[in-house]
Amino acid sequence: MLKGINWIAVVVAFVLLEALGFLWYGPLFGAIWTAELGTPPDPKSDQFALGVGAVFTIITIVGLSWLLRKLGATSLRASLLGAFGAWFFFSYTTMAVDYLYVGQTGTFVAINMGYQLLAYLIAGAVLGLIKPKAP
Numbered sequence: 001m002l003k004g005i006n007w008i009a010v011v012v013a014f015v016l017l018e019a020l021g022f023l024w025y026g027p028l029f030g031a032i033w034t035a036e037l038g039t040p041p042d043p044k045s046d047q048f049a050l051g052v053g054a055v056f057t058i059i060t061i062v063g064l065s066w067l068l069r070k071l072g073a074t075s076l077r078a079s080l081l082g083a084f085g086a087w088f089f090f091s092y093t094t095m096a097v098d099y100l101y102v103g104q105t106g107t108f109v110a111i112n113m114g115y116q117l118l119a120y121l122i123a124g125a126v127l128g129l130i131k132p133k134a135p
Contacts, residue, residue: 009130013123024115036108076128083124091116
């Protein structure tokens, strides 16, 4: 399953998504997101959450790489469309269920959905643009 993964593209996408997360949940929407969260984050658990979040980000990028390869997405356009489809069918719908049943506010969910959409598109673009070396 991991055969054929373009690890250079995975690392580049990971760095970009970590930077996006820092900006998105920091200066761009951090104050609003924290207010909508309802309870302030616990600084003691933040480091753990950041570490686990980084692992989940890598898993998402590797999974997206695998999916795009299975879809035959070899161009930037195809990779972006595949990434959008993955976001819409899996991430968007999961977050929409959280909004409906968990009681998260629309603003909170919209901030998270916006981040996820950009993350999938950035990862898809990187995976579509950085071609693996020919064997």
